Amino acid sequence: MRDLVTADETTLVDLSIGLEDGVASEPTPPKIDAFDHEAGADRLAENLQAQGYDVAPEDFPDGMGLAWEDLEVIPHAGTHMDAPWHYGPEVDGEPAKTIDEIPLEWCRGNAVVLDFRWMDPGEEISAADLEDALDELAHELSPGEIVLIQTGADELWGQPDYLTQFPGMSAEGTKFLVEQGVKVIGxxxxxxxxxxxxxxxxxxxxxxxxxxxxxxxxxxxVEYCQIEKMANLDALPRETDIPLVAFPISIEDGSAGWVRPVAFIAGDETGGSST
Known part of the structure; x- marks a missing residue:
């Protein structure tokens, strides 16, 4: 992993969906109010004037201040990681971890992609389905691996169908993966x-x-985290041993945090360079 992180020929594959204003694929879409540089000058001048400093918008270089955005958004919008606290107050009798308590060690490691694009929307992925998918890859899970469930639903991002056209995990399937030592499932x-x-x-x-x-x-x-709304799994050149980092933002006592999962792929596997 260290060599891939620093190598110029490493390709970085972004496996996330960002925050978009009013997008149809979110039942609670983000609201993003953007301010350009002129509006930024107005607001910064107002802030300084409120503190007793006589600064006008036109006093900024070229009459332009700083651009920024005001956001109204839940931590479950866009690609995010759910913490155990999201599922319930306890895990097997112990207090459930909030997102700011998740060990970073859980959030980096080798990933394996299990392809369930053949399943119908609304179906549940069973433990037997997971075992069959692993058998097809001739892969045995190891503790600390990150399992990525590929449904193909990311192709519908931006459309209302994104909310309904996918299979989901079953309880037994989830327990099966965690019992193999998996801490993060995407x-x-x-x-x-x-x-x-x-x-x-x-x-x-x-x-x-x-x-x-x-x-x-x-x-x-069983204690685990899940990453929802990932994307671009079809851009990965293989299904196993994929170096991945997926660190969530820390929100005090939060049930989830936004995350930008990134896979590190050697240049000789893709023929490409860093992106």
Whole structure:
């Protein structure tokens, strides 16, 4: 990993989706109010005047201040990492970690991509499905590996269908991965579980509470983090031994934090250079 981080020929693959104002793929979309440089001069001058300094907007070089944005956004918008606290107050009887308590060691390591693009939207990925996918790769999981679930849903980003057209993890599948020593599981879908509408329909049909966020609720028994709304898994040149870093922003007592997962790929694997 150290050689890949510093090598000029390393290709960096961005596996994230950013924050976008009012995007149709978020039920609670970010609100981003942007201020250009002229507006920045006005606001900075007002700030200085409030502190007793006689500074006018035109006093700034070229009459321009600093651009910035005001954001109204939840930590579950864009690519983000959910902390155990998101799933429940305890994990197996112990206090659940908030996002600022997540060990950074969990958030870097080799990743393996498991391809479930063949599954129908609304289906659940079982432990048997995961075992079959690992068998196809002739790969045995090791403690500390990061598992990435590929559904292909990221191709729908920006559309309302992004919220509904993907398979989700099952509770047993989640437990199976964590019991292999996996601490971080990612998905390129909107959510880790099956879509909200599917959960609602199945709950009304069956009355079974385990239809509601079963993969999340599994986190009350086994300790792990999940990354939702990843992207570009198809840009990776292989499915195993992918060096990955995915450090979440620290939010005090937070249930989640925005994250920008980046894979490090040697130049001779892609024919490219650093990006």
């Amino acid at each position: 998905t390129d879908a909107y959510g880790f579980d099956k879509p909200f509408a599917t959960m609602g329909e199945r709950y009304l049909e069956s009355g079974e509470e385990d239809e509601l966020w079963p993969a999340h609720v599994a986190g009350r028994e």
